Amino acid sequence: MKIGVLALQGAVAEHIRSINLAGAEGVPIKKVEQLDDMDGLIIPGGESTTIGKLMRKYEFMDAIRQFSAEGKPIFGTCAGLIVLAERIQGDEEAHLKLMDITVARNAFGRQRESFETDLPVKGIEEPVRAVFIRAPLILEVGAGVEVLSTYKDEIVTARQGHLLAASYHPELTDDYRLHQYFVEMVRSRSMAPQQL
Numbered sequence: 001m002k003i004g005v006l007a008l009q010g011a012v013a014e015h016i017r018s019i020n021l022a023g024a025e026g027v028p029i030k031k032v033e034q035l036d037d038m039d040g041l042i043i044p045g046g047e048s049t050t051i052g053k054l055m056r057k058y059e060f061m062d063a064i065r066q067f068s069a070e071g072k073p074i075f076g077t078c079a080g081l082i083v084l085a086e087r088i089q090g091d092e093e094a095h096l097k098l099m100d101i102t103v104a105r106n107a108f109g110r111q112r113e114s115f116e117t118d119l120p121v122k123g124i125e126e127p128v129r130a131v132f133i134r135a136p137l138i139l140e141v142g143a144g145v146e147v148l149s150t151y152k153d154e155i156v157t158a159r160q161g162h163l164l165a166a167s168y169h170p171e172l173t174d175d176y177r178l179h180q181y182f183v184e185m186v187r188s189r190s191m192a193p194q195q196l
């Protein structure tokens with residue numbers, strides 16, 4: 001099972017390491033053609049405006065929308081979550097507009113630009129070690145979106161069917177259980193009878 005990591009900007013190598021630990025094969029994705037061989041895709045953290053620009057430049061927008069339309073799972077972390085969102089607070093134009101959520105960028109304020117915490121996540125037994133770096137928040141979710149975790153009453157992990165989003169960086173610790181959760185999403189999808 002192959003899981004691509006969009007390699008235009010951001011924490012790519014760390015995601016690949018975590019995917020490999022979770023029992024799938026992580027592949028850095030630099031060209032749209034590579035998506036054809038992938039069963040799932042991770043959009044990493046970094047800077048969402050830059051990632052959005054590079055995605056447009058290298059024609060990833062329609063290719064990733066098509067990937068999603070085929071039901072293939074996508075996991076956005078931090079800036080990757082912003083890129084997945086249908087709406088960004090303020091007048092900023094959204095990017096992929098795949099997930100029915102409204103996000104606020106850099107939502108934790110200056111004093112708390114970066115911090116780590118143990119975060120309970122629905123579907124994972126023990127809390128997950130989460131690193132927040134100039135992290136976004138999910139302000140609103142649509143009816144089809146399940147909230148998987150909150151931090152101080154703010155939504156920081158959510159799932160909409162085959163789409164998973166986290167405000168933080170799960171790849172910057174040794175705890176790869178969120179990657180394992182995503183690998184399971186990819187595995188159960190590829191084993192679903194209607195896909196055979």
Ligand code: GLN
Nearest residue numbers: 045046047048078079134
């Ligand atoms: N603040 C960044 C943005 O708005 C996201 C930060 C991150 O990915 N660590 O794009």
